[in-house]
Amino acid sequence: MTVLSPVTVPALALPGIRHAFFTREGGVSQGIHAGLNGGLGSNDAPEAVRENRGRMAAHLGVRPDALLSLYQIHSPDVLAVSAPWPGERPKADGMATATPGIALGIATADCGPVLFADPAARVIGACHAGWKGAFTGVLENTAAAMERLGADRSRIVAVLGPTISREAYEVGPEFVARFEERDPDLLRFFAPSERAGHAMFDLPGFIGAELARSGVGRFVDAGLCTYADETRFFSYRRTTHRKEPDYGRLISAITLAD
Numbered sequence: 001m002t003v004l005s006p007v008t009v010p011a012l013a014l015p016g017i018r019h020a021f022f023t024r025e026g027g028v029s030q031g032i033h034a035g036l037n038g039g040l041g042s043n044d045a046p047e048a049v050r051e052n053r054g055r056m057a058a059h060l061g062v063r064p065d066a067l068l069s070l071y072q073i074h075s076p077d078v079l080a081v082s083a084p085w086p087g088e089r090p091k092a093d094g095m096a097t098a099t100p101g102i103a104l105g106i107a108t109a110d111c112g113p114v115l116f117a118d119p120a121a122r123v124i125g126a127c128h129a130g131w132k133g134a135f136t137g138v139l140e141n142t143a144a145a146m147e148r149l150g151a152d153r154s155r156i157v158a159v160l161g162p163t164i165s166r167e168a169y170e171v172g173p174e175f176v177a178r179f180e181e182r183d184p185d186l187l188r189f190f191a192p193s194e195r196a197g198h199a200m201f202d203l204p205g206f207i208g209a210e211l212a213r214s215g216v217g218r219f220v221d222a223g224l225c226t227y228a229d230e231t232r233f234f235s236y237r238r239t240t241h242r243k244e245p246d247y248g249r250l251i252s253a254i255t256l257a258d
Contacts, residue, residue: 009222063101069105108163121152176201
């Protein structure tokens with residue numbers, strides 16, 4: 001059996017907290033989903049996804065049904081969680097909990113997975129921050145949901161896992177205009193593209209700036225590009241460029257130990 005090789009970040013190596021930015025390594029999926037695909041919404045064999053997620057849950061020390069995922073919709077919506085879902089996954093893009101034994105899992109394949117922790121209050125959070133979610137407030141709302149559970153925003157550590165980098169994220173003029181309309185200073189997150197009228201967008205940088213603006217105590221970017229590292233990471237944009245029919249999803253998760 002291939003061993004799971006998740007990325008861990010020292011900033012989240014905190015007492016009573018476990019986390020993992022899972023890579024493709026250590027799973028049973030085949031073909032275009034090869035490896036540790038945790039995507040419940042992918043077209044992969046359901047039994048393979050279940051096995052993969054079971055391995056992730058075991059690595060985190062939680063029951064398989066306690067590794068929670070959302071039906072992600074690129075929204076600013078965040079939920080407080082205290083137990084496994086009683087039925088289908090709710091539609092939202094962030095979660096917060098103060099309940100031990102619950103793992104908050106975010107599925108991504110280029111968008112930003114952000115894991116949050118206030119170790120003193122024993123409150124954790126996680127969110128799916130693509131450009132739209134970050135732009136509309138999912139990062140701020142995750143911190144706010146943690147505060148309602150007792151966290152202190154100034155103590156929160158937020159870590160960004162594998163995300164598409166500026167070097168691989170080309171966008172069109174209407175995308176740039178949306179950011180400029182909100183605040184011309186946001187143009188600092190765009191660099192010239194080789195294609196006329198296009199630009200390269202720094203999603204990790206924008207996520208870090210939004211977290212700083214929200215007052216989160218510390219932000220760490222793991223500095224990992226999903227597009228560039230095919231061995232370890234799935235990438236929606238890489239799949240699109242290759243005209244493949246589907247893609248796997250990476251899972252990033254955090255839990256409070258009992």
